[in-house]
Amino acid sequence: xxxxxxVERFTMFASKLGNEIHLRSLRDAFxxxxxxxxxxxxxVLINNTVFQWLLxxxxxxxxxxxGTLIVNGTLNISSLLIxxxxxxxxxxxxxxxNPLAAAVISLASLVVxxxxxxxxxxxxxxxxxxxxx
Numbered sequence: 085x086x087x088x089x090x091v092e093r094f095t096m097f098a099s100k101l102g103n104e105i106h107l108r109s110l111r112d113a114f115x116x117x118x119x120x121x122x123x124x125x126x127x128v129l130i131n132n133t134v135f136q137w138l139l140x141x142x143x144x145x146x147x148x149x150x151g152t153l154i155v156n157g158t159l160n161i162s163s164l165l166i167x168x169x170x171x172x173x174x175x176x177x178x179x180x181x182n183p184l185a186a187a188v189i190s191l192a193s194l195v196v197x198x199x200x201x202x203x204x205x206x207x208x209x210x211x212x213x214x215x216x217x
Contacts (some may be wrong), residue, residue: 109174116169117162124158127151167194 101107131151139147158165171190175183 096111105175109170109177112173112177113166113170113215116173117166120165121162124155127154127158131155138146163194164191 102111127152131148135144135147135151168187168191172183172187175186180186
């Protein structure tokens with residue numbers, strides 16, 4: 085009996101929290117981008133396991149090249165993908181007239197806030213071994 089009351093209150097709290105507009109926008113944005121993350125995960129898996137079992141030499145290098153391109157096109161630019169989608173979903177959930185403008189502003193804000201200085205440490209042999217941001 086007491087457990088039922090807890091479950092009922094917890095369900096009410098979870099429902100209210102799940103309907104909060106910012107969290108709902110985050111959920112919708114990540115759900116929209118999810119197929120790209122799945123593709124990247126499969127590319128990493130195949131690139132680092134299956135290709136190494138089946139191929140060797142130049143064939144392995146060529147196959148891993150394409151796997152690396154898929155990862156570069158998804159995971160490595162995920163912030164550039166997710167930022168405008170979050171802005172778009174938030175403006176859409178708030179009922180704004182032009183959600184595309186919010187997406188453009190979100191992307192521009194991300195780029196403006198990115199650091200533009202990269203420090204490089206050199207080894208004794210004169211080769212770069214670590215980059216700092």
